Amino acid sequence: MKVTLLGTSGGLPIPGRAQSGVLVEALEKKILLDCGMGIPLRLSEAGIKVEDIDLICLTHGHLDHIQDLPSLTKASWLRSGKAEYKIITPSSLRKKLISFWQSLDEYERTELQFEALGDEEDYESDINIRAFETKHTRISQGYEISIEEKKLVYTGDTATSEKVMEKAEGADLLIHELSHLEKRDFHTDPEGLIAEVKGRDVGEIVITHFYPPVAEDIREIAAKIQEETGVPTTAGEDLQEFSI
Ligand SMILES: [Zn+2]
Ligand SMILES: [Zn+2]
Numbered sequence: 001m002k003v004t005l006l007g008t009s010g011g012l013p014i015p016g017r018a019q020s021g022v023l024v025e026a027l028e029k030k031i032l033l034d035c036g037m038g039i040p041l042r043l044s045e046a047g048i049k050v051e052d053i054d055l056i057c058l059t060h061g062h063l064d065h066i067q068d069l070p071s072l073t074k075a076s077w078l079r080s081g082k083a084e085y086k087i088i089t090p091s092s093l094r095k096k097l098i099s100f101w102q103s104l105d106e107y108e109r110t111e112l113q114f115e116a117l118g119d120e121e122d123y124e125s126d127i128n129i130r131a132f133e134t135k136h137t138r139i140s141q142g143y144e145i146s147i148e149e150k151k152l153v154y155t156g157d158t159a160t161s162e163k164v165m166e167k168a169e170g171a172d173l174l175i176h177e178l179s180h181l182e183k184r185d186f187h188t189d190p191e192g193l194i195a196e197v198k199g200r201d202v203g204e205i206v207i208t209h210f211y212p213p214v215a216e217d218i219r220e221i222a223a224k225i226q227e228e229t230g231v232p233t234t235a236g237e238d239l240q241e242f243s244i
Contacts, residue, residue: 085112
């Protein structure tokens, strides 16, 4: 499984960082996790054509995770004359997205299929994709993607939670949000992540979704998480690649 970070910022602009987006390539499929501002651009920089994405999984409806989805479908239509995407969403988001796309010109919404997936539900495919509830909006979810013995966990936005850590157990790669320096109700801070991960069986952590104060010291923060948890930890950068 090849994993490329496409965007590593949260809702505020940070030079050199697009908003949320992760590309997963496995079994000749390309899966996009979230599509915040700048993701179609980052895909092109990674050498990926937007029309070649096979599946899009959205974690929740905040704009820094979905706002460049219309740009992506439009770009696909411009280049290939179609925008055929299957888009997995939390249940509450599906209807809102469908009504949004209905407000666009018809050519910008050809062949979009929105499929809702609830907590602990699987997407039927040769790659195992399971949604799991996170602690963020009323309905927000992360994704667990596994092939044979390899497991990737992507949290999207979340406070630390027992559920997320249950999923992280045994993961080869955990892509966990780290939005703020201080504790907040619906996001994660360094101390919270350290407390949750310590003693767990996690292969590697990649932190992402930074707000400006975090981004300024992100390498030191990653080093501290690694030192205190014993888990190799990387501060995510746009277009950084991982292989599991
Ligand atoms: Zn966010
Ligand atoms: Zn959010």
